[in-house]
Amino acid sequence: MSSEMKDITMPIYEGMMVYKNKPEKQFKSIQRATHAENGYHEGSVCMDLHTGTHIDMPLHVIDGGADSTHFDTDSVNGPCVVVDFSKETSRAVDANFLKKQSILEGDIVLIKTKNSYAEAFDFEFDFLEASGAVYLRDLQVKAVGIDALGIERNQPGQPTHKALLGNGIYIIEGLALKAVESGRYLFHCFPLKIMGVEGLPARAFLSPLPEEEK
């Protein structure tokens, strides 16, 4: 960890933007003890596992898929490329767009879209279309991140999630990429170590690539 690390995590607070503005997705902070009454300050939180920046496990969309118990953080750490879709008029990141980017086998691919500029939940959010997911799967990328709270929308059967999670490619949703330029970086992502669940809230950073890897 150095001061060269750029934090690309969504802040978590009551009233934050959540997927489709669903109340059950909202973050809640419960204060149990205060200085005035107890001499110390202490509280709890309740949160959806897909609130803010988080990693989807295969179990989320695949019946019998792996949960978080044996999740290895190496799966979401390493060299990455940020591709910029934010200036496209389309809302669907497809294979055609991705083919024009400099994505290498083994890369963690972070997709910056118009979502990073939205101040309220946009029901027509930019998403990774199935053709794009299949392209990234065939390219054998390591993981895929996006600044949407869901990586796909209106695709029956969740083909984007399944093309990736069904092939060992983890998905990071809810990244904050507004201040990030396209290019190559190192991606660092550290989820809570919760066992047995289908999603893991996480902290995420970018740092410059070491000189020898440029």
Next chain:
Amino acid sequence: MSSEMKDITMPIYEGMMVYKNKPEKQFKSIQRATHAENGYHEGSVCMDLHTGTHIDMPLHVIDGGADSTHFDTDSVNGPCVVVDFSKETSRAVDANFLKKQSILEGDIVLIKTKNSYAEAFDFEFDFLEASGAVYLRDLQVKAVGIDALGIERNQPGQPTHKALLGNGIYIIEGLALKAVESGRYLFHCFPLKIMGVEGLPARAFLSPLPEEEK
């Protein structure tokens, strides 16, 4: 992040060991959607901010102290020394013990104790006595971590917390140090980015020091 990173985070699950076995500290997982009923798997969690591996903010013990809003992860990342108290018969880590360790100004100090071997909550847990906290404060260490779920016990007025948090030295509690030997490392600690609270659940790792820093 490399495979040289050793995870020193407590796993989080229902029934995990919590401070004084208090029910309100227990982790709860709430499953809201299942493959059988909904076609996907989704849930929420409720947890005390001091459950498992976490960082205390000054607000926890200091009325008007800083909360997590502007917490800088640099405060808990950097060169560290693990000191081994696990073979001592005493339960109180005091200045006398710490003076015999090779702790440098600016170090993150991690205290390995008998707590790392406890399989159930030990009400007589090893803790950092006020004299030890004052010693580390005067040495101007960067942060202090311990494998206890509380860094002190039975000290009226919480002098250990206050000596550290009152002087910009963050406290990391609930580290899992059983498999760690004493010595020098790099410490990596990444909490959730929750705003306005007095404690932050976190992921923590150790990695070898780079050759030039040994």
